[in-house]
Amino acid sequence: MENQNSRGRKAIIEQELLRGRDMANQLLEVLVAHNNKSSNNNNNHHHYLNRSYDDDDDKGLMVLLPYAEDLVHQVLRSFTNSLLILNTTTTTKSDAIDHDVFSDGRVVFDSAKFRDFSSTTSSPSLHHTNNNRLRKSSVPTWEKDSPILIEDGHEWRKYGQKMTMNSKYLRNYYRCSHKNDQGCPATKKVQQIQDNPPLFRTSYFGHHNCKSITYNEETILASESFSESSMFLSFNNNNNNNNNNNNNNSNVIITPSKEHQFSSSQAFGSKNFISQNQLLLSSSDYYHPLCVYEELGFDYSRHHDPMLSSTEKVQFDNNALGWDLLDYDGLACYGQQN
DNA sequence: TACATTTGACCTAT
DNA sequence: ATAGGTCAAATGTA
Numbered sequence: 001m002e003n004q005n006s007r008g009r010k011a012i013i014e015q016e017l018l019r020g021r022d023m024a025n026q027l028l029e030v031l032v033a034h035n036n037k038s039s040n041n042n043n044n045h046h047h048y049l050n051r052s053y054d055d056d057d058d059k060g061l062m063v064l065l066p067y068a069e070d071l072v073h074q075v076l077r078s079f080t081n082s083l084l085i086l087n088t089t090t091t092t093k094s095d096a097i098d099h100d101v102f103s104d105g106r107v108v109f110d111s112a113k114f115r116d117f118s119s120t121t122s123s124p125s126l127h128h129t130n131n132n133r134l135r136k137s138s139v140p141t142w143e144k145d146s147p148i149l150i151e152d153g154h155e156w157r158k159y160g161q162k163m164t165m166n167s168k169y170l171r172n173y174y175r176c177s178h179k180n181d182q183g184c185p186a187t188k189k190v191q192q193i194q195d196n197p198p199l200f201r202t203s204y205f206g207h208h209n210c211k212s213i214t215y216n217e218e219t220i221l222a223s224e225s226f227s228e229s230s231m232f233l234s235f236n237n238n239n240n241n242n243n244n245n246n247n248n249n250s251n252v253i254i255t256p257s258k259e260h261q262f263s264s265s266q267a268f269g270s271k272n273f274i275s276q277n278q279l280l281l282s283s284s285d286y287y288h289p290l291c292v293y294e295e296l297g298f299d300y301s302r303h304h305d306p307m308l309s310s311t312e313k314v315q316f317d318n319n320a321l322g323w324d325l326l327d328y329d330g331l332a333c334y335g336q337q338n
Numbered sequence: 339t340a341c342a343t344t345t346g347a348c349c350t351a352t
Numbered sequence: 353a354t355a356g357g358t359c360a361a362a363t364g365t366a
Contacts, residue, residue, distance in 0.1 A: 157343085162355090165354095165355065171357095175358095
């Protein structure tokens with residue numbers, strides 16, 4: 001039991017730190033993306049509140065600052081939680097071992113899930129009904145809010161959507177694509193929770209026990225020690241993606257899955273993207289490729305009619321922002337105006 | 339044709 | 353009783 005607690009604690013801390021690293025890399029990406037954008041567009045100065053601004057700088061910052069601030073908070077929370085767990089004395093009971101970190105910062109310890117947490121063969125958040133149907137518990141393994149849908153490196157298959165009582169947005173249900181071939185129990189649900197600025201909440205249930213994550217032609221074997229927050233890279237053979245017409249020097253290309261394409265169209269209308277400049281490779285495995293939106297005048301701040309089917313087109317107004325963060329279902333895309 | 343998504347029905351926790 | 357999670361047949365897409 002001692003050993004199990006130790007492993008569980010290590011796993012929790014690891015997950016927390018990985019999450020923190022994930023957030024730090026997202027923050028870095030946001031800052032680098034903005035920096036690149038600023039350096040590429042320094043001709044559109046205007047005046048606002050008696051100050052001279054660059055259009056893209058100004059509007060881009062207005063969008064990104066709250067996101068960047070949130071990321072900083074999440075990094076800090078990651079450290080705080082890790083320290084909290086480290087400083088939690090292991091008792092004979094397994095209380096305070098497992099925990100959930102919610103988007104509002106609450107840390108909820110849940111001893112009931114501890115055993116499963118270190119297990120690779122079952123999910124702590126799934127159980128069978130008498131009808132042998134799988135049904136997840138109402139408490140997510142973890143969840144996060146983001147103004148864009150963050151790619152989590154796993155392949156997902158959508159299996160349902162619902163309108164819920166307290167939201168005007170559709171809730172989408174996904175299960176791991178490896179549910180059938182590897183029995184992976186992980187699921188997630190994604191729902192937009194606010195508009196202006198848009199905010200999406202992704203709740204993860206259970207843990208992946210699948211081994212492969214595919215980007216492009218490559219299959220990367222995932223270490224079991226990585227949690228949902230882990231990302232894995234695919235290094236292609238320098239063949240640019242068929243959508244990629246940029247002269248970037250990237251060596252990392254990501255092809256969105258059907259789910260990604262769908263989610264993009266669902267959240268923002270059926271549009272085509274081209275990827276650009278894919279990557280920030282640090283010592284970490286984390287990334288979010290940058291994309292350039294093919295069409296002009298896309299307004300990120302608009303949202304689709306929640307009642308529209310995902311395949312229906314959504315009309316967007318001419319954009320209010322100089323450049324836009326778009327969703328490529330988790331691949332952070334930056335809409336660019338020519 | 340194979341595989342992914344859509345969507346209404348079904349099931350169950352509350 | 354009902355809100356929400358899942359199933360599975362129908363449909364879409366490459």
